[in-house]
Amino acid sequence: MQLRQLAAVAAGLGMVAAFAAPARAEGEVSWGARQLGRQVLPANDGWAASGPGTTGGSTATEENVFVVENRAELIAAVAGTTPKIVYVKGTLDGFEGLDGGCAALADPAYSLDAYLATYDPAVWGRVNPSGPLEQARVRSVSNQTAYTQVNVGPNTTIIGMRGATLKHLTLMVDRANNVIVRNLTFVDAQDCFPAWSPTDGDLGNWNSQFDLMSVRRSENVWVDHNTFTDGDNPDSEQPVYFGRPYQVHDGALDITHTASLVTASFNRFSARDKVMLIGSSNTVGPDVGRLNVTLHHNVFDGSLQRLPRVRFGQVDIYNNYYKVAGDGFSYAWGVGVQSSIYAENNFFALGADVTAADIIYDWGGTAITEKGTWVRSGKSRPAAVDLLDAYNAEHDPDLSADSGWTPTLRNGPVLPAQFVSILVPVLAGAGRLC
Numbered sequence: 001m002q003l004r005q006l007a008a009v010a011a012g013l014g015m016v017a018a019f020a021a022p023a024r025a026e027g028e029v030s031w032g033a034r035q036l037g038r039q040v041l042p043a044n045d046g047w048a049a050s051g052p053g054t055t056g057g058s059t060a061t062e063e064n065v066f067v068v069e070n071r072a073e074l075i076a077a078v079a080g081t082t083p084k085i086v087y088v089k090g091t092l093d094g095f096e097g098l099d100g101g102c103a104a105l106a107d108p109a110y111s112l113d114a115y116l117a118t119y120d121p122a123v124w125g126r127v128n129p130s131g132p133l134e135q136a137r138v139r140s141v142s143n144q145t146a147y148t149q150v151n152v153g154p155n156t157t158i159i160g161m162r163g164a165t166l167k168h169l170t171l172m173v174d175r176a177n178n179v180i181v182r183n184l185t186f187v188d189a190q191d192c193f194p195a196w197s198p199t200d201g202d203l204g205n206w207n208s209q210f211d212l213m214s215v216r217r218s219e220n221v222w223v224d225h226n227t228f229t230d231g232d233n234p235d236s237e238q239p240v241y242f243g244r245p246y247q248v249h250d251g252a253l254d255i256t257h258t259a260s261l262v263t264a265s266f267n268r269f270s271a272r273d274k275v276m277l278i279g280s281s282n283t284v285g286p287d288v289g290r291l292n293v294t295l296h297h298n299v300f301d302g303s304l305q306r307l308p309r310v311r312f313g314q315v316d317i318y319n320n321y322y323k324v325a326g327d328g329f330s331y332a333w334g335v336g337v338q339s340s341i342y343a344e345n346n347f348f349a350l351g352a353d354v355t356a357a358d359i360i361y362d363w364g365g366t367a368i369t370e371k372g373t374w375v376r377s378g379k380s381r382p383a384a385v386d387l388l389d390a391y392n393a394e395h396d397p398d399l400s401a402d403s404g405w406t407p408t409l410r411n412g413p414v415l416p417a418q419f420v421s422i423l424v425p426v427l428a429g430a431g432r433l434c
Contacts, residue, residue: 028067028087028089028161029067029087029161030161030162030434032433032434033087033159033161033434036159036182036183036433036434037057037058037060037065037085037087037157037159038058038085039058039180040053040054040055040056040058040180041053041054041055041180041222041263042411042412043411044408044409044410044411045222045263045265045294045409045410045411046262046263046265046293046294046296046316046409046410046411047260047261047262047263047292047293047294047314047316047409048220048221048222048261048262048263048294049263049409049411050220050261050292050409051219051220051261052178052220053220054178054179054180054220054221054222054261054263055155055178055180056083056085056155056156056157056178056179056180056222057083057084057085057086057155057156057157057180058083058085058157058180059083060082060083060084060085060157061083064082064083064084064085065084065085065087066084066085066086066087067087067089067161068086068087068088068089068092069089069090069092070092070096071092071093071094071096071097071150071169072096074086074088074092074150074166074169075150075151078150078151078152078153078156078158079151079153080153081153081154081155082153082155083155083156084153084155084156084157085157085159086156086157086158086159087159087160087161087164088158088159088160088161088164088166088184089161089164090163090164090165091163091164091165091167092164092165092166092167092169093167093168093169094147094148094166094167094168094169094170094189095148095168098147101168101192102144102190102192102193105140105143105144105147105192105193106140106143106192106193107136107137107139107140107143108136109132109133109135109136109139110133110136110137110139110140110193114133115129115133115137115196116241116242118131118133119133119134119196119198119242120242121198121204121242124198125198126198126199126204127198127199128197128198128199129195129196137193137195140192140193141191141193141209144191144192144193144210145209145210148168148169148170148189148210149169149170149172149210150166150169150170150171150172151172151174151176152171152172152173152176152179152181153176154175154176154177154178154179154218155177155178155179156176156178156179156180157179157180157181157182158171158179158180158181158182158184159182159183159434160182160183160184160185160226160430161183161434162431162434163185163431164183164184164185164430165184165185165186165187166184166185166186166187166212167187167188167231168187168188168189168190169186169189170189170210170211170212170213170214171186171212171213171214172213172214172216173213173214173215173216173218173221174214174215174216174217174218174257175216175217175218176218177218177219177220177221178219178220178221179218179220179221179222180221180222180224181213181221181222181223181224181226182222182223182224182225182226182433183224183225183226183430183431183432183433183434184226184227184430185226185227185229185430185431186212186213186226186227186228186229186252187212187229187230187231188229188230188231188232188233188249189210189211189212189249189250190208190210190230190233190248190249191208191209191210191248191249191250192248194206194207194208194246194247194248195207195208195209196241196242198242203243203244204242204243204244205244205247206241206244206245206246206247207247207250208247208248208249208250209250210249210250211250211251211252211253211254212228212251212252212253213226213228213252213253213254214251214253214254214255214256215253215254215255215256215259215262216255216256216257216258216259217257217258217259218259219259219260219261220261221259221261221262221263222262222263222265223253223262223263223264223265223267224263224264224265224266224267225265225266225267225428225429225430225432225433226267226268226429226430227267227268227270227429227430227431228252228253228267228268228269228270228272228275229269229270229271229272230249230271230272233248234271234272235247235248235249235272235273236273236328247273249272249273249274250274251274251275251276251277251306252269252272252274252275252276252303253267253269253275253276254276254277254278255276255277255278255279255291255293256277256278256279256280256291257280258286258287258290258291259290259291260290260291260292260293260313261292262292262293262294263293263294263296264276264293264294264295264296264298265294265295265296265297265298266296266297266298266424266427266428266429266432267298267299267428267429268298268299268301268428268429268430269298269299269300269301269303269307270299270301270302270303271301271302271303272302272303272304273303273304273305273328274304274305274306275300275303275305275306275307275308276295276306276307276308276309277306277308277309278291278293278308278309278310278311278313278315279291279309279310279311279312279313279336279337279339280311281311282311282336282337282364284337284338287311287312287313288312288338289312290312290313291310291311291312291313291314291315292313292314292315293308293313293315293316294315294316294407294409294410295308295315295316295317295318295320296316296317296318296319296320296410297319297320297420297424297427297428298320298321298424298428299320299321299323299424299425299428299429300320300321300322300323300324300332301323302323302324302325304328304329304330305329305330305331305332305334306334307322307331307332307333308333308334309333309334309336309361309363310333310334310335310336310339310341310365311336311337311338311339311363312336312337312338312339313339313340314340314342314403314405314407315339315340315341315342316342316344316407316409316410317333317341317342317343317344317346318342318343318344318345318346318407318410318414319344319345319346319414319415319417319420319424320346320347320420320424321346321347321349321420321421321424321425321428322346322347322348322349322359323349323351324348324349324350324351324354324359325351325352325354326351326352326353326354327351329351329354329358330361331358331359331360331361332348332359332360332361333359333360333361333368334361334363335360335361335362335363335364335365335366335367335368335399336363336364336365337363337364337365338365339363339365339368339403340367340403340404340405341365341368341369341370341403342368342369342403342405342406342407343368343369343370343371343373343387344369344370344371344372344407344414345371345372345373345414345415345416345417345420346372346373346374346417346420347373347374347375347376347382347417347418347420347421347424348373348374348375348376348385348387349375349376349421350375350376350377350378351378352378354377355377355390356375356377356385356387356390356391357390357391357393357394357395359387359390359391360387360388360391360399362395362399365399366399366400367399367400367401367402367403367404368388368399368400368401368403369401369402369403370386370387370388370401372384372416372417373385373386373387373417374417374418374420374421375387376421382418382421384417388401
């Protein structure tokens with residue numbers, strides 16, 4: 001497809017800015033970026049268009065429009081409830097100002113060597129760590145949270161200028177309604193102090209706390225045209241302790257703790273293990289009737305699981321592109337407790353040792369509506385495939401084909417899946433808007 005054709009389709013999807021070449025405005029912020037700062041979520045564009053819609057900081061006065069170039073400036077700029085537009089310039093590093101990175105955040109009573117020696121299952125047994133050393137690890141995590149977690153206030157728009165990157169940071173949207181985040185590259189929100197959980201699974205697991213971006217107890221959040229990656233520090237290159245991978249990353253974009261009305265569009269999730277958890281736990285309670293999320297025109301490239309994993313929410317998944325490698329892949333769509341996934345016109349490129357039956361995983365749910373999927377296996381020609389039929393043919397009990405609802409909040413055309421593999425990888429991710 002030629003650039004002119006892509007531009008025409010992009011315009012139909014409300015993305016004219018992706019191919020615009022505006023003149024530079026005076027000052028640090030380009031004309032295109034200034035327009036993005038005032039943009040609001042289009043009407044009907046997913047669950048985030050519900051209720052009052054999502055306007056972020058679009059009404060900010062000039063004194064509440066900021067350009068930030070370091071961690072401290074970002075933390076200050078996004079705080080508070082006043083409408084604000086925050087432009088991120090350059091690379092903002094969460095370890096900025098720390099001599100030694102993770103080591104500088106460690107509690108004096110903590111060391112990894114001591115932790116490994118103390119809580120080795122051969123010595124400690126299969127019970128959760130406790131005592132002074134575990135308490136020192138928890139204090140270390142608190143130190144990291146205070147330094148690297150950026151708490152976003154409501155009525156905020158965050159726009160990345162060209163090349164803008166958040167590294168070693170967690171963008172936390174908690175109790176903050178009406179937030180827009182666009183055109184940022186999120187890199188390596190590593191947990192310096194993972195926890196050993198010996199009863200997590202049959203063999204135990206290392207668990208991390210920090211997401212690249214987390215949405216909790218918030219409504220009307222739009223996450224658009226961002227890139228999420230572990231960069232040069234993937235979990236696949238971490239050591240193995242107690243026979244389990246030492247996992248230093250949690251989610252890329254997790255939506256939990258009663259959050260709802262979220263639209264994630266045109267993002268790129270690259271080579272991660274855990275990508276997107278929607279719902280905190282299997283406990284029936286406050287999450288019921290919440291966790292309503294729309295995912296459209298995103299790229300999931302080389303990631304292994306939670307694409308997404310869903311509990312309770314009505315989640316609309318359409319026109320996304322999945323490139324799935326065989327090495328370590330677990331599943332794409334996790335059908336969790338009381339989840340209602342509606343998946344339409346998505347495209348999967350499957351690598352070696354991955355079949356159509358591997359895409360869906362039953363985490364205690366009962367149904368998923370899945371239609372219009374196309375699959376390319378290896379170098380074969382793409383073809384329409386019923387992923388639910390493929391799953392049910394190999395697994396018991398069967399999942400129902402009726403998730404109990406039909407999405408109505410969609411802006412622009414729903415593309416045939418065969419066009420998704422051509423269009424979406426070109427348009428998704430940071431750097432496409434300004």
